[in-house]
Amino acid sequence: MENLITLDIGGTNIRAAHVIFGEGGLKIVRKLKQATSPEPIEVVQQLTESILRESTKDIDSVAISVAGIVNPKEGILLKSPNIAKLEGTNFRKLFEERYHLRCIIENDANAAAYGEKVAGAGREFEDFVLLTLGTGIGGGIVINGRLLRVAAEIGHTIISSEGPQCPCGNVGCLETLASATAVIARAISEIENGNQSALRSLYHGNFYKMNAEDIYKAALDGDMLARTVLKDAGKALGIGIANVVNVFSPQAIILTGGMIGAWNIYVEAAIREASRRAFKELISRVKILPSQLGDDAGLTGIAYLASETE
Numbered sequence: 001m002e003n004l005i006t007l008d009i010g011g012t013n014i015r016a017a018h019v020i021f022g023e024g025g026l027k028i029v030r031k032l033k034q035a036t037s038p039e040p041i042e043v044v045q046q047l048t049e050s051i052l053r054e055s056t057k058d059i060d061s062v063a064i065s066v067a068g069i070v071n072p073k074e075g076i077l078l079k080s081p082n083i084a085k086l087e088g089t090n091f092r093k094l095f096e097e098r099y100h101l102r103c104i105i106e107n108d109a110n111a112a113a114y115g116e117k118v119a120g121a122g123r124e125f126e127d128f129v130l131l132t133l134g135t136g137i138g139g140g141i142v143i144n145g146r147l148l149r150v151a152a153e154i155g156h157t158i159i160s161s162e163g164p165q166c167p168c169g170n171v172g173c174l175e176t177l178a179s180a181t182a183v184i185a186r187a188i189s190e191i192e193n194g195n196q197s198a199l200r201s202l203y204h205g206n207f208y209k210m211n212a213e214d215i216y217k218a219a220l221d222g223d224m225l226a227r228t229v230l231k232d233a234g235k236a237l238g239i240g241i242a243n244v245v246n247v248f249s250p251q252a253i254i255l256t257g258g259m260i261g262a263w264n265i266y267v268e269a270a271i272r273e274a275s276r277r278a279f280k281e282l283i284s285r286v287k288i289l290p291s292q293l294g295d296d297a298g299l300t301g302i303a304y305l306a307s308e309t310e
């Protein structure tokens, strides 16, 4: 039996859970959530202390999944464009010194990929790549049944030499063309340029407030601009998937995140494009399917990683 705290640190929210491993596998005892801003490190400590206070069991470790590039060996968050205040934080040192808790840390998409491997859509595959399609695009790679503990920043692979500016400092990254942020930015700029769309009248004309779901709904209602924007983003995603397939020859690509709500336009366009661009011999055997664990994938994956790490 093992008792631990999991922390899922994202740009918008930080989720904490008290998790127990018993004979029946993983059990979530308690879940908490708080906004990341304005002081994420204080939120991390408040959530941790709240779980420690309420727990009657001996918690001995904390497992952290975080949006950014990590050094898992040393427990440091190296880079996180969306949570810049946490960059450089040595989580291992913090948790060992302040709470006497063992600490493991992993990138959030990597943790989600491992969660799907042990308890979700990845169970039946030895080799797959998970892509998180939301505000940005994250990646996690499982080969021979094991998580590759590498950066796997597939959202920042470059697919256009002169594409839009990316928060990472580069231009033309996959996520600048295929993420929810990219879809919204493109729709807004098309409207600003005078193109007709029902999206123009959203929010009493303040169309700058639109989200990706608004665009999908307009597309379903037959709005041509909304359809084009989603299809083009899907095509860009398809190029990204073709690259992944040609490099890793996976059995499956598992997709998760808010954008998969637009599956029948956006993901279908991606599948068509990937089929055209990747090696036929490879892409023809790849299953492209949605995640099974959704928001709980990261929590599940990081908890299992902690239980398997000495």
Ligand SMILES: [Zn+2]
Binding pocket: 155, 156, 166, 167, 168, 169, 170, 173
């Ligand atoms: Zn980038």
